Amino acid sequence: MKKILTVAAVAMAVAVLLGISAFADQALPENVKGEATYALTMIEDFEDLGTRASVPAGRCTIELVDGIGATGKALKFVSGENTSETTFKMAQELDFRGYDGLLVWVDISGCRPKRNDAVGIGVRLWSLYSNGGDDYMWTRNTKDPVLEDFEIVAYYLEDGEWKATDPSIMDGERNQLPNGYKGWVYIPFSSYITVHGPKDKPVAGLYNEDLVNKFMLLTGPYDFKNADGEFSRDQVIVFDDLQLVKLGVSQDGLEAALKEARGEEDDVTEESQPADSESESEFDPFAEDDETTAKKDDQTEKATPNTDAGTKKPAEGSDNKSNTGLIIGIIAGVVVAAGIIVAVVLSKKKK
Numbered sequence: 001m002k003k004i005l006t007v008a009a010v011a012m013a014v015a016v017l018l019g020i021s022a023f024a025d026q027a028l029p030e031n032v033k034g035e036a037t038y039a040l041t042m043i044e045d046f047e048d049l050g051t052r053a054s055v056p057a058g059r060c061t062i063e064l065v066d067g068i069g070a071t072g073k074a075l076k077f078v079s080g081e082n083t084s085e086t087t088f089k090m091a092q093e094l095d096f097r098g099y100d101g102l103l104v105w106v107d108i109s110g111c112r113p114k115r116n117d118a119v120g121i122g123v124r125l126w127s128l129y130s131n132g133g134d135d136y137m138w139t140r141n142t143k144d145p146v147l148e149d150f151e152i153v154a155y156y157l158e159d160g161e162w163k164a165t166d167p168s169i170m171d172g173e174r175n176q177l178p179n180g181y182k183g184w185v186y187i188p189f190s191s192y193i194t195v196h197g198p199k200d201k202p203v204a205g206l207y208n209e210d211l212v213n214k215f216m217l218l219t220g221p222y223d224f225k226n227a228d229g230e231f232s233r234d235q236v237i238v239f240d241d242l243q244l245v246k247l248g249v250s251q252d253g254l255e256a257a258l259k260e261a262r263g264e265e266d267d268v269t270e271e272s273q274p275a276d277s278e279s280e281s282e283f284d285p286f287a288e289d290d291e292t293t294a295k296k297d298d299q300t301e302k303a304t305p306n307t308d309a310g311t312k313k314p315a316e317g318s319d320n321k322s323n324t325g326l327i328i329g330i331i332a333g334v335v336v337a338a339g340i341i342v343a344v345v346l347s348k349k350k351k
């Protein structure tokens with residue numbers, strides 16, 4: 001009888017766990033590049049793009065699809081006859097200063113590359129405020145401009161370890177992920193290039209970064225030509241939950257850590273911003289967008305928008321982590337209960 005009860009209890013536990021995991025979001029990585037403590041600020045969760053996405057003609061098609069990404073909806077690219085690229089106006093401008101890099105969910109299992117057994121992905125960033133509102137751009141381009149002793153890498157998880165992409169097989173700004181990869185990708189800002197650095201020369205990193213308000217996702221199909229040299233269309237690439245990462249601080253400590261990194265305790269403009277940044281903040285880069293205009297009016301202080309954004313989105317990251325905690329808790333509970341039942345059965349047998 002006890003054995004039957006034990007089997008029933010274990011079976012129920014397995015059924016419950018399967019049910020929970022079917023609804024659970026993709027767990028965030030246990031560590032980012034070996035750092036178990038990290039904080040996140042969501043840039044784009046791809047739940048509702050409105051009219052913020054802009055696809056260059058003939059490049060690819062995009063749509064938001066439920067249940068294929070990290071949380072809720074995700075962005076599904078379907079390739080056309082050229083490299084797939086799409087520009088996104090960010091729902092909320094974010095101050096990138098003080099962060100270490102980007103974390104993004106990628107699924108390239110819907111691709112069939114013909115070269116290198118790898119598929120390229122990249123993220124380009126813009127600010128319309130830096131450098132006097134000159135459409136300031138940060139790329140990861142290996143070809144132009146070229147910097148010496150500089151490698152452009154991204155990191156992906158393989159058997160729980162972060163592995164670096166191979167810079168020697170990059171296509172433009174695209175880091176090559178192994179064929180079929182599905183999971184988190186970490187892109188450090190140290191592997192970016194600022195096109196207009198000091199004296200207008202390119203420089204590594206996000207030099208002179210300011211409120212960032214636009215990004216581009218770049219992906220295949222450089223590699224997708226068939227034997228006749230024709231593009232193989234309809235390759236599917238999924239992106240979700242593009243986030244800013246700050247390593248070595250908890251979510252609760254993020255705001256203070258960012259302020260410290262930006263030297264903002266005493267003087268907001270101390271770091272590197274031009275003296276006329278106040279007048280720049282009134283410059284509206286998206287004049288056709290009433291919502292953005294309204295937001296800009298609220299942002300008279302350059303330092304505050306990020307903390308507003310930082311308190312809203314990371315909560316989702318925390319929820320994600322607490323979901324994982326809940327599942328682990330349930331598993332632990334089930335294991336303990338099963339152990340007690342087995343112990344009871346064994347003790348009965350001995351008697």
Ligand SMILES: [Ca+2]
Binds near residue numbers: 045046047072074240
């Ligand atoms: Ca999502």
